[in-house]
Amino acid sequence: MLLLRMLLMLTFLSIGSVYSQGFMRVDPSGFVGDSIEGKRLLKNISKAKKLFDKGESSFAECLDLLLECNAFNGDNAELNYNIGQSYLRYGKKELAKEYFEQVKILKPNINAELYLFLGQACQYTNDFSKAILNYKTYVEILQHEGVKRNEDKLSAVFKYIDECKNGQILFEQSADFDVEKLPSPINSEANDVLAIKEGSKLFFNSDRIIVGDKKKDRKEPSLRGFSVVLINGEWANFSVLNDEKKSRDLPRMVAKVDDNQYLFYDKTTGGGDLIFMQKDEKFWTKEMDVFFVNETKSNESSASFTSDGNTVVFVSDRDEKQGDIFYCQKNDAGEWSKPIKFGDQINSKFDERDVFLSGDGKVMYFSSKGRNSIGGYDIFKSEKDENGNWMVAKNMGIPINSAFDDCHFFPYEGNSFLFDSNRGGNGKFDIYGKKLIVEIVTEDERLEPIKPIEKIEAVIPVEKIDILPEVIPLPIPVVEKVAVVLTTYKIQIAASKIEMKDAELIKLYRGKENIVSSYDGEWYRYTIGNYESMEDAIYFKDRLGVEKAFIVSFENETRKKIITNYSLSRK
Structure with missing residues (x-):
């Protein structure tokens, strides 16, 4: 191990401080050889580079080209490196691991970022031990180059290591339930988030494209509200939330206040403000801004009220330009207090978002990148003690949390819940819920134990009879054609x-x-x-x-x- 570290240090001295975080050049001679097919595929790599540089919208096509090349020659380090990067950026992060591992075998000194990226890929697959080993190798390289010049990079990778250590602990404490992605039409290939359940109805937000959208909307999709209803165990009555002008730009719904009033987030006012909206039989109408929460220069993106309407918790970036959780309380005269920031039992030095407060004001859920997160945003829970003080927030653990972003926890009907996560494989957010586990009882478990047969002492002689097997003709199978139902x-x-x-x-x-x-x-x-x-x-x-x-x-x-x-x- 020491020899490997020395080799790495000597090798990276020749690389310098310019790390290849973009598309890596594939040497034609090392990829093509004498193959005509290789020369044809070499053009695919050039096309893939242009698509890689265009961004997320072109990554699917970029990956298709690179994987075709990899099928021809899977032993090219640079090609494997580019595929691994594409998966990390495109969203199928867990698939990056095998390609970076192949690079480590083929060319372990390709660059320093290999160990950072491999660590991230391992973290996304919950392989926390291997992730830590690769992160530590990356740390040693950075420290050898100079701690001061790499201070920001070291700070980031130390956080990744802490996340993996948290993951090792929480993985051993995994809950006895599982979670599952909600079906269509709730989830789609687009981002689907912020589910709010109200009886048999479910409100949620999505940036999907639907029939009737104008061409200009298709270029820049944004989150808008939808609703579905649970009928006979299936989600139906899919509809768009519209205002009285039938606008497709209705703000994003974030919380329910009461049976007729909801909170929406309007990103077009101030730095982003919260507003009350009411619904009638057909449309939604704006009632007023949440004036006692909003500030002109800050972003207020999430809030939740108690059932009596006298306490509100909300998220704002008014301090230190990162999301923190605040609260306001209303006195007997109906006047709201100035916003008060929660202490470090709730807030961390990292970003907090998506807060939910129980109706009685005793339980709070929120998402955070800090505390003992295992990667990205994790969902945390805090409760009031018997003296009314908020206790230190606890990570809700696996399987609710993952190395991906997990946000907006919405509990309902006892132990059921909904939340958002981008762990699904295409990089987009989906809405998840608690999976119902049906215990399967085997035949042996259903039957009562069979008592042993008592031994009969007296033996009664039986006349021997030849029994011929009865031949039962097999019926001719009838094949019925099933008509296709259109x-x-x-x-x-x-x-x-x-x-x-x-x-x-x-x-x-x-x-x-x-x-x-x-x-x-x-x-x-x-x-x-x-x-x-x-x-x-x-x-x-x-x-x-x-x-x-x-x-x-x-x-x-x-x-x-x-x-x-x-x-x-x-x-």
Whole structure:
């Protein structure tokens, strides 16, 4: 080990202080050899570099090109290094480990950052011991170059080492439950965050693109509110939260205050402010700013009230330009106190965010990069003691927390909860919840123990009889063809027992879609469109201008059921 360290020190002296954190050049002679196929693939590496430099939007294509090259020659250190970096940056961070390990075998002196990146990749796979070893190698290289010149880098890597040590401890204390990603339509390929459950309804925020979005919105997606309802164990009634102007720029919902009032975060005012909004049967309307919390030059991004409305906790960067948690209290005269910053039992020297306060004001959840985090943001819990003092916040441990970012804890209905995490593999945030574990009882466990048969002393002779096996003919299997069910959706605009005239239909609907008439012996029904998804049908129904239009589902062109109360413009 000592010999390896000396070798590393001597080698890195020749590299200098310029570390290759970008795309690393692949030497053609070391990759191609005499292969014609290698020369063709060499062009892919050049294309991949340009895509790498473009940023996150091009990383998927960049990785496809690099992996094709790696299938041809997996023993090129620089190529493996670039793939590892791409995975770390693109989001599938746990997949970077094997490529950096290959680099360490092929060319351990490629640069100093190899040991930093390999440490990070190991940390994301919960391989904390190996992560610490690689981080320490990186530390030795930096210290050899000069502690003062590498002070910031050393401070960062020492924090990574502390996170891994925390991870080793918390991994041994893992809870007896698991967590799982919520299904579609809640989660998508985009960022899905900040879930708030209210009975059977779930509010959440997403930057996904949906049918009807304008082209300008597709270029710069931003978080906006959606809702779904739990019906018969499935999430349905997917809809967009809109204001009275049907704007797609409704601020981000962050908390529930009471049955008719919610908190939203508006990033366009001040440095980012919190506002109260109310809902009616169709739309959301702004009530007022949370004036006793907001400051003009600071960012207030999260807050939570007690059930009586007399205490609020919130996150602000007004001190030291990082997120900290504050609180205000209302007196008997209805006046709010000035914001008070929590002490170090809650706040740390790192960033805090996404706070939640229980209705009785005795339990608080929040996310932090400090304390005994195991990487990124972790979720912490603090409770008041019998004297009303807040206790030191505790890490909620694995599997709620991970080496990724874990934020916005929302408890509900006993021990159930929701939270956000970007551990899912594509670098985007998803909404997770507690996984229900069903214990499987084996057949042996269900049966009562069999008592031993008592020994019978008397032996009764039995006449020997030849028993011929009965031959039972096997039935001929019947193979039934299962028809493919194709579900489509149409918009019904009218129905009448007397056939309607063209003039009546034109007066009712003036759109471009053809009106299709059908007759079942009693009713004439008039529909437009034939959509493959309910979302498309919802979108076009909302824009018809036909007040009593509704959606009908068909299976293989056979009318099945009427779908009502669906709207992308309703609550």
